[in-house]
Amino acid sequence: MRATRNLLAGIVGAMLVVLVAPALLHGQQAPRAHASEFAAPPVIDGRLDDEAWSGLERLEGFTQREPTEGQPVSQSTEVRVGYDGAALYIGAWLFDDDPAGIVTGQTLRDASLDDSDAFVVVLDTYLDRQNALVFGTTPAGIEYDGQVTGEGVGGGRGGGRQQRGSAGGFNLNWDASWEVATSRDDRGWYAEMRIPFSTLRYGAGGPQDWGLNFERKIRRNSEQSMWAPLPRQFGV
Numbered sequence: 001m002r003a004t005r006n007l008l009a010g011i012v013g014a015m016l017v018v019l020v021a022p023a024l025l026h027g028q029q030a031p032r033a034h035a036s037e038f039a040a041p042p043v044i045d046g047r048l049d050d051e052a053w054s055g056l057e058r059l060e061g062f063t064q065r066e067p068t069e070g071q072p073v074s075q076s077t078e079v080r081v082g083y084d085g086a087a088l089y090i091g092a093w094l095f096d097d098d099p100a101g102i103v104t105g106q107t108l109r110d111a112s113l114d115d116s117d118a119f120v121v122v123l124d125t126y127l128d129r130q131n132a133l134v135f136g137t138t139p140a141g142i143e144y145d146g147q148v149t150g151e152g153v154g155g156g157r158g159g160g161r162q163q164r165g166s167a168g169g170f171n172l173n174w175d176a177s178w179e180v181a182t183s184r185d186d187r188g189w190y191a192e193m194r195i196p197f198s199t200l201r202y203g204a205g206g207p208q209d210w211g212l213n214f215e216r217k218i219r220r221n222s223e224q225s226m227w228a229p230l231p232r233q234f235g236v
Contacts, residue, residue, distance in 0.1 A: 035057075035082055036057070037082070037083055046182040047190065056081070057081075062076075070229070076095045086198075092193075102189055105219075109175070110143070111138070117189070117218055120135070121135045122214075123135070125203075130149070136215075143175075179194040213226060
């Protein structure tokens, strides 16, 4: 997985988030966003109906990477980001006009995301374009997490638990302590994540600049989309 060289963002001061991707498609502008502090955090139940989520900035505008790079997506996705003193919270509304076609996949932790619908978060907490932490889930609500090192050269997410090349790889053996829950209805499916700051490694003190991106997979369409566009030449 070589995505982190492109998954650039900033979390500044009191979790002010600015998300950018330098290798964009066809002159597209880098997306930017702001994470809001919760007065009372949401309950992680996958329903996303807590008042805490209302009023947060909606991150939309995902773009196809597969099968047709740079084209509009077949289904809309909306993500919101919040925080409190202990954790980062991510809510994803994965709308689908054919909910019967949603592929749930396996229920095992770290099961392959290639055989189901999926939602993935990538965090480059040192903004070094080399290393990142990956948090993903499927409609089954599995925990999928791993570490990208050395830009992930030599391995992708679809194979073994430890994939390494001469420069780096993707380590699926890394299991973090975090929470995720999902739900679904006639409008699609939903994912809600709580990632404790104690789980993440990042620079000490002062404003933080982090990297961040979101990925969605729709199995029946063989569709992969990104929030910050990632050209195909950079493997995922």
